[in-house]
Amino acid sequence: MKNTYPKPMIIIHWLTFFLVATVYLTGGNPTTTGLLGQIHVIGGISIFILFFIRLSFIFIYNKSIPKNETINQYQKKIFKMVRFTLYLSLCIVPIVGWLALSILTDNFKVLFLNLPLLSSVRDIQYIGELHEFLANTFITIVGLHASAALIHHFIFKDNVLKSMLFKRNK
Numbered sequence: 001m002k003n004t005y006p007k008p009m010i011i012i013h014w015l016t017f018f019l020v021a022t023v024y025l026t027g028g029n030p031t032t033t034g035l036l037g038q039i040h041v042i043g044g045i046s047i048f049i050l051f052f053i054r055l056s057f058i059f060i061y062n063k064s065i066p067k068n069e070t071i072n073q074y075q076k077k078i079f080k081m082v083r084f085t086l087y088l089s090l091c092i093v094p095i096v097g098w099l100a101l102s103i104l105t106d107n108f109k110v111l112f113l114n115l116p117l118l119s120s121v122r123d124i125q126y127i128g129e130l131h132e133f134l135a136n137t138f139i140t141i142v143g144l145h146a147s148a149a150l151i152h153h154f155i156f157k158d159n160v161l162k163s164m165l166f167k168r169n170k
């Protein structure tokens with residue numbers, strides 16, 4: 001069993017991290033924020049697409065995903081719950097963002113192409129707030145997840161963080 005994640009999974013993990021940070025920082029009404037709105041929507045859609053590529057990699061690389069040591073059963077359960085919430089957010093937050101955009105406009109161009117939108121959700125006004133709430137919850141979970149990884153590295157001094165980093169050739 002290898003003790004680092006397969007390279008394609010490491011690339012997707014850190015690319016997603018970069019995109020989530022960018023999309024979070026460019027949050028706002030994309031119909032009025034110009035270039036920032038474009039970055040927000042393109043970044044959000046990329047996160048959504050990467051989520052499915054990531055899922056397929058989990059099946060492809062199933063046997064070479066490291067099983068990091070856990071201290072006890074509770075730790076294992078918490079890790080699984082956090083991972084599930086992260087996966088769910090990577091899929092749900094962009095979908096709700098797309099619905100929120102559908103409420104704000106019926107015509108949004110991404111790189112000069114019309115983004116298909118759903119006019120039937122027009123009257124559900126709270127979707128924008130729901131998107132914002134889910135995005136903030138997602139970022140909170142990411143914060144807990146990143147803190148746990150850093151605690152593993154600096155306090156428990158184990159292999160957990162290293163398993164998500166590229167191995168340096170000695």
Ligand code: HEM
Pocket residue numbers: 020023024027028029030040041043044045047089090093094095096097098099100101102104127128129131132135136138
């Ligand atoms: C993981 C991906 C995403 C994250 C973390 C995210 C995060 C956020 C945040 C934090 C806000 C609120 C900003 C503020 O008002 O202070 C926001 C607003 C918004 N986002 Fe996203 N977003 C994501 C993906 C998307 C996507 C894919 C779309 C559209 C296709 C989108 C469309 C919108 C819209 C329309 C608003 C304004 C909602 C309103 O004020 O009614 N977002 N986003």
Ligand code: HEM
Pocket residue numbers: 009013016017018020021054066068083086087090142145146147149150160161162163164
């Ligand atoms: C948007 C931000 C992030 C998301 C969505 C995210 C998501 C995930 C997911 C879903 C996994 C499970 C393996 C996989 O499917 O790739 C994972 C593993 C991991 N992540 Fe993150 N992550 C984020 C940011 C971070 C940050 C900032 C750190 C470090 C400071 C980090 C460190 C790790 C480590 C060490 C693992 C391996 C854990 C193990 O197998 O025991 N992640 N991450």
